[in-house]
Amino acid sequence: MSSSDKNLSDFGNKEIPNASGLSFGIISAEWNETITAALYKGCYETLVKHGADTKNIHSIWVPGTFELPVGAKMLAQTQKLDAVICLGCVIKGETSHNEYINLSVANALQQMSIVSGKPFIFGVLTPNDMQQALDRAGGIHGNKGDEAAVTAIKMAVLRKSLAEPEKKIGF
Ligand code: DLZ
Numbered sequence: 574m575s576s577s578d579k580n581l582s583d584f585g586n587k588e589i590p591n592a593s594g595l596s597f598g599i600i601s602a603e604w605n606e607t608i609t610a611a612l613y614k615g616c617y618e619t620l621v622k623h624g625a626d627t628k629n630i631h632s633i634w635v636p637g638t639f640e641l642p643v644g645a646k647m648l649a650q651t652q653k654l655d656a657v658i659c660l661g662c663v664i665k666g667e668t669s670h671n672e673y674i675n676l677s678v679a680n681a682l683q684q685m686s687i688v689s690g691k692p693f694i695f696g697v698l699t700p701n702d703m704q705q706a707l708d709r710a711g712g713i714h715g716n717k718g719d720e721a722a723v724t725a726i727k728m729a730v731l732r733k734s735l736a737e738p739e740k741k742i743g744f
Contacts, residue, residue: 589623589723589726589727590623590726590727590730591623591624592620592623592624592625592726592729592730593624593625593626594626594629595625595629595655595656595726595729595730595733596625596629596630596631596652596653596654596655597620597625597629597630597631597654597655597656597657597658597722597725597729598631598632598633598645598648598649598652598654598656598657598658599613599616599617599630599631599632599633599658599660600632600633600634600635600641600644600645600648600657600658600659600660601613601632601633601634601635601659601660601661602634602635602636602637602638602640602641602660602661602662603634603635603636603637604636604637604638604661604662604663605661605662605663605664605706608662608698608706608707608710609660609661609662609710611710611711611716611718612660612662612696612698612710612716612717612718612721613632613660613718614711614718615710615711615716615717615718615719615722616658616660616696616718616719616721616722617630617632617718617722618719619718619719619722619723620722620725620726623722623723623726625726631648631652631654633647633648637661637674638661638662638663638674638675638678638697639674639677639678641659641660641661641678641682641697642659642678642681642682642685642693644659645657645659645682645685645693646685649689649691654691655691655729655732655733656691656692656693656694656725656726656728656729656732657691657692657693657694657725658694658696658721658722658725659678659682659693659694659695659696659697659721660696660697660717660718660721661678661696661697661698662697662698662700662706662710663675663697663698663699664700664701664702664703664706665699665700665701665702671699675697675699678695678697679695679697682694682695683695690732691732692724692725692728692729692732694721694724694725694728695721696717696718696720696721698710698717
């Protein structure tokens with residue numbers, strides 16, 4: 574289902590686990606800052622709304638979306654994080670720069686997730702124009718920043734639950 578069919582930010586609260594005790598990194602790109610600032614706001618507020626302590630949310634900014642993976646790696650090396658959220662917006666232009674950036678960032682974050690076993694969330698908008706970006710950064714199709722936060726909470730909780738030894742009574 575595409576975002577045009579459904580406002581994906583319309584989550585039922587009961588489906589979202591509590592984020593208290595978890596720590597998060599948010600890396601945001603400065604390019605298209607009007608959009609990424611809205612994604613960041615939605616992401617940060619969603620983490621807090623679902624129980625994350627503000628002192629456990631570590632935020633940095635990098636120049637562009639292409640720098641998100643390395644920024645995420647730097648932050649993950651200096652802070653103990655349960656999930657890392659990357660926010661960017663690459664608007665299609667006259668050349669194919671967007672394809673190179675989007676694919677390399679998606680691949681890098683997927684690789685980092687698989688190799689580290691820690692969720693690196695792809696919160697990058699890949700719109701054809703500014704209106705599509707606005708629609709997904711607090712507009713008619715919700716806010717992808719909120720969705721990235723919810724995904725990060727769910728994956729961080731899943732990772733913790735699988736790491737805990739099975740709780741048994743007796744033998
Ligand atoms: C160069 C570039 C272009 C043309 N467009 C965008 C964009 O729409 N969104 C974005 O986040 N970044 C863009 N960049 C910058 C690259 O992500 C990167 O910062 C530079 O190529 C330097 O590595």
